[in-house]
Amino acid sequence: MLRNEHILAHVNRGRVVPHRLSADDGRVTEVAERLIACYESHREGPRSRLERELALLEEELGPRLDARRGFKVVRALGKLLQDRAEWAPPTSADPYHVRTRLFELAAQMPEFPAEKPDLLQSPTREDVISRVSRETGLEDPVQVMYADRQKAQILRQFERPTPEELISRYNLAQVQGVLYSARELVVDLGREADAELIFRYAKLMELIYRIELTGSGYRLCLDGPLSLFGPVRKYGLRIAKFVPGLMLTQPWSLSAGVLWRGREAVLELDSETSGLTSHYRRPGDEPGDEVRRAFRKAWERSRDTGGWELESGAGIIPLPGLRTALVPDFSLLNRETGELAHLEILGFWTERHLIDRAAQIREAGERGARVLVAAPEGLGATPEALDAALGKEVIWYKTRLDPRAVLENL
Amino acid sequence: MFSGILFRSVIRLAYESGTLVATGPERPPEPFVWDERTEQWRAPASAYRETVLRLRRENIPHRDAAAAFGRLRLESRIALEPRPYQVEALRAWRAAGLRGVIVLPTGAGKTAVAVEAIGRVGRSALVVVPTLALLKQWYSVLHDAFGESVEVGLLGGGYHQVTPLTVTTYDSAYIHAERYGDRFAFVVYDEVHHLPAPKNRVISQMLLAPYALGLTATPERPDGEHRLLPELVGEVVYRRSPEELAGRYLAPYELVRIPVELTAAERVEYAQADAVYRDFLAKHRLSVRSPEDWQRFILVAATSHSGGREALLAARRRREIVQSAYRKGATLETLLKRHWSDRTIVFTKSVDEVYALSQRFLIPGITYETLARERKDILDRFREGRYRAIIASDVLNEGVDVPEANVGILLAGSASPREYVQRLGRILRPREGKRAILYELVTTATGEEFTARRRREVRF
Numbered sequence: 053m054l055r056n057e058h059i060l061a062h063v064n065r066g067r068v069v070p071h072r073l074s075a076d077d078g079r080v081t082e083v084a085e086r087l088i089a090c091y092e093s094h095r096e097g098p099r100s101r102l103e104r105e106l107a108l109l110e111e112e113l114g115p116r117l118d119a120r121r122g123f124k125v126v127r128a129l130g131k132l133l134q135d136r137a138e139w140a141p142p143t144s145a146d147p148y149h150v151r152t153r154l155f156e157l158a159a160q161m162p163e164f165p166a167e168k169p170d171l172l173q174s175p176t177r178e179d180v181i182s183r184v185s186r187e188t189g190l191e192d193p194v195q196v197m198y199a200d201r202q203k204a205q206i207l208r209q210f211e212r213p214t215p216e217e218l219i220s221r222y223n224l225a226q227v228q229g230v231l232y233s234a235r236e237l238v239v240d241l242g243r244e245a246d247a248e249l250i251f252r253y254a255k256l257m258e259l260i261y262r263i264e265l266t267g268s269g270y271r272l273c274l275d276g277p278l279s280l281f282g283p284v285r286k287y288g289l290r291i292a293k294f295v296p297g298l299m300l301t302q303p304w305s306l307s308a309g310v311l312w313r314g315r316e317a318v319l320e321l322d323s324e325t326s327g328l329t330s331h332y333r334r335p336g337d338e339p340g341d342e343v344r345r346a347f348r349k350a351w352e353r354s355r356d357t358g359g360w361e362l363e364s365g366a367g368i369i370p371l372p373g374l375r376t377a378l379v380p381d382f383s384l385l386n387r388e389t390g391e392l393a394h395l396e397i398l399g400f401w402t403e404r405h406l407i408d409r410a411a412q413i414r415e416a417g418e419r420g421a422r423v424l425v426a427a428p429e430g431l432g433a434t435p436e437a438l439d440a441a442l443g444k445e446v447i448w449y450k451t452r453l454d455p456r457a458v459l460e461n462l
Numbered sequence: 463m464f465s466g467i468l469f470r471s472v473i474r475l476a477y478e479s480g481t482l483v484a485t486g487p488e489r490p491p492e493p494f495v496w497d498e499r500t501e502q503w504r505a506p507a508s509a510y511r512e513t514v515l516r517l518r519r520e521n522i523p524h525r526d527a528a529a530a531f532g533r534l535r536l537e538s539r540i541a542l543e544p545r546p547y548q549v550e551a552l553r554a555w556r557a558a559g560l561r562g563v564i565v566l567p568t569g570a571g572k573t574a575v576a577v578e579a580i581g582r583v584g585r586s587a588l589v590v591v592p593t594l595a596l597l598k599q600w601y602s603v604l605h606d607a608f609g610e611s612v613e614v615g616l617l618g619g620g621y622h623q624v625t626p627l628t629v630t631t632y633d634s635a636y637i638h639a640e641r642y643g644d645r646f647a648f649v650v651y652d653e654v655h656h657l658p659a660p661k662n663r664v665i666s667q668m669l670l671a672p673y674a675l676g677l678t679a680t681p682e683r684p685d686g687e688h689r690l691l692p693e694l695v696g697e698v699v700y701r702r703s704p705e706e707l708a709g710r711y712l713a714p715y716e717l718v719r720i721p722v723e724l725t726a727a728e729r730v731e732y733a734q735a736d737a738v739y740r741d742f743l744a745k746h747r748l749s750v751r752s753p754e755d756w757q758r759f760i761l762v763a764a765t766s767h768s769g770g771r772e773a774l775l776a777a778r779r780r781r782e783i784v785q786s787a788y789r790k791g792a793t794l795e796t797l798l799k800r801h802w803s804d805r806t807i808v809f810t811k812s813v814d815e816v817y818a819l820s821q822r823f824l825i826p827g828i829t830y831e832t833l834a835r836e837r838k839d840i841l842d843r844f845r846e847g848r849y850r851a852i853i854a855s856d857v858l859n860e861g862v863d864v865p866e867a868n869v870g871i872l873l874a875g876s877a878s879p880r881e882y883v884q885r886l887g888r889i890l891r892p893r894e895g896k897r898a899i900l901y902e903l904v905t906t907a908t909g910e911e912f913t914a915r916r917r918r919e920v921r922f
Binding site: 111114115119120123148151152154155156157158159163164165166167177180181194197198201202258260261262276277278280281284285286289372373375 | 501505506636668764765774798799817820822823824825848
């Protein structure tokens with residue numbers, strides 16, 4: 053993440069445009085390469101030397117990118133590289149002990165320990181140092197006395213990115229930086245978006261949402277508990293951390309009211325044109341995904357579904373009390389009667405996950421939603437326990453879920 | 463059956479992320495509002511005091527599941543004889559319901575008032591301070607006072623340990639208060655004029671703390687937002703000006719200005735660098751009188767193709783010559799020698815200079831980098847006389863307490879009058895028969911001379 057001092061943007065007709073770099077620009081990739089190489093070449097070297105080198109690079113490379121703001125861009129890239137570095141102390145001696153002895157002994161001298169010896173044989177600085185040297189076995193205690201300063205640390209680990217990765221991270225980090233001052237985030241989600249993933253990140257960042265149906269999907273407004281009493285910018289950092297999660301899916305568009313250089317402005321982005329890539333890791337296949345795919349295929353092949361149709365986009369059942377929403381695996385609509393039902397397929401999850409999900413399904417039921425639950429046989433919980441937790445009967449399946457078993461329960 | 467009915471008509475209060483949530487069949491009193499997002503009645507956590515008082519007054523049955531604070535047995539280890547005005551200040555604060563702001567000049571012992579208040583309230587307390595230096599100072603003071611009864615916690619500046627007696631910064635409280643806002647019955651805002659800043663206001667909203675104390679020498683803010691203080695902490699309950707306490711409680715001092723001349727070699731080098739720098743300024747019709755002018759110079763120099771880089775280097779070299787002027791070090795050595803039996807604090811602006819001089823003269827250095835424990839350790843030894851001199855960068859500003867110093871040496875400082883006044887305040891500690899001296903070393907033939915003159919114009 054970048055700090056406020058690294059954030060660059062401009063405002064155009066009330067819209068804030070975060071600074072971005074193009075990986076197609078040769079000058080940009082060269083700067084990125086030089087910075088990465090600089091870090092690489094300072095492995096096992098002290099931090100102060102690396103920082104001096106980076107300061108020089110700021111002056112040298114900055115103007116090549118942008119006459120006025122180039123040095124800031126270079127500094128921001130440097131900060132993102134710093135996030136990938138690990139540091140270690142340079143000595144096994146205890147600098148605190150060494151300097152404390154130096155100070156104590158110096159202060160015990162009846163007169164100030166002078167730098168140079170004089171005719172009166174007054175105590176000297178050298179007297180103090182050689183005594184500490186004898187005590188500690190260190191050749192030069194003064195050299196070691198501040199070895200625990202951050203500047204003296206050694207670059208131990210560096211997770212090297214490619215120039216393109218660094219540039220991509222920079223572009224997203226600038227967007228995040230603009231969001232630090234956001235009051236709220238409004239996200240429009242298309243039906244194909246993975247809403248469950250989004251609610252997972254919203255909950256992880258402890259954001260509160262409001263949800264509305266729109267013509268093409270859903271609109272989420274995200275902010276925090278205190279936002280109720282008037283605009284606060286306190287949740288901007290969490291919003292900034294939420295956004296890379298949102299970017300793992302699509303389609304979406306977002307807008308946020310931010311403060312840029314003391315002026316209100318709006319940040320607007322959408323998945324189609326943003327050109328941004330999330331650095332969060334996409335969660336892998338969930339257990340049960342195979343079952344879901346097979347179920348859809350089997351459903352599509354079924355001859356008689358009694359008027360029930362499998363909806364393409366997932367439904368969202370808001371659960372305000374639980375600070376989340378249930379996004380069932382499938383929604384089923386009966387064209388004739390207009391009845392709507394949902395189907396949730398449980399997988400071999402952790403117990404915690406299972407308990408959470410059971411609570412959500414029960415809450416959804418209490419709010420009037422009809423949710424059928426299917427679970428694989430051999431799931432940790434006993435059928436009775438699961439029935440009790442969910443407050444309803446479960447459709448059990450062995451390896452695949454038969455559409456007929458579902459239809460029987462509808 | 464009966465108890466079931468009774469239970470159902472009870473209003474239950476809970477703390478949730480910086481807010482107060484009420485559940486029950488009845489509508490809770492103002493300022494609770496219905497939160498449609500989560501379907502709950504919600505109020506800012508700061509409504510706790512008024513809400514509970516009102517529920518009690520109107521005999522409305524309620525259950526308080528919000529407060530997670532408890533009593534603390536705090537016995538101060540340091541026997542302090544409070545000064546009369548400190549006693550008055552505390553009395554006024556108690557009369558106002560253990561809420562309000564106390565205004566005392568720098569050096570009048572605001573910290574001692576707070577320590578006394580924390581002991582009297584005897585509940586878990588949070589102390590909010592503006593800087594990391596103050597964070598460490600408060601840690602040290604509270605540890606000395608209550609270390610035997612309770613562990614002192616720190617939140618901010620790399621520390622994240624929350625105990626029933628915790629010190630934090632405004633910045634960290636802004637981020638974390640919503641997580642710990644239910645744990646403290648009492649909040650002390652040091653330098654409380656920082657609280658009404660738009661960002662910091664939220665902190666008091668997130669805290670349940672029914673008791674609050676604000677401390678400052680100057681509650682007024684240029685933006686006028688101090689009008690919010692009564693709502694955030696309480697009214698000003700006690701106020702004394704420096705004039706009212708001068709002489710008796712604030713020690714007089716003597717100011718000695720020592721011009722430091724560059725050596726012949728330094729003068730030549732300085733003149734060369736200065737010529738390159740000034741030529742560039744003249745060529746580009748620039749003049750440098752303010753920080754903004756300096757920014758403009760950097761900008762022009764960084765983008766100029768002819769001589770820009772040289773001008774930047776020359777400007778830097780010019781500064782370095784002054785910073786590390788040989789005679790400055792030699793003068794400092796003379797002063798340290800002369801005051802070896804006193805308690806001397808050397809101030810400088812530059813962190814690197816602190817470490818360089820600490821290594822050169824073998825006196826302990828304190829900067830923002832110094833950890834809380836080591837800082838306390840150094841100041842304790844300094845107080846006990848085991849260290850005769852210390853050198854510190856700006857960290858000793860704004861209310862940081864150094865009780866035993868009677869000699870100050872100011873190496874190079876900015877021209878901020880407030881900063882200057884407060885630095886002087888450090889040394890103006892009452893001590894019987896103490897005569898404080900403040901030396902100011904100013905390298906001549908440089909801009910620092912002007913800075914020093916401007917500073918001396920400040921009257922107080």
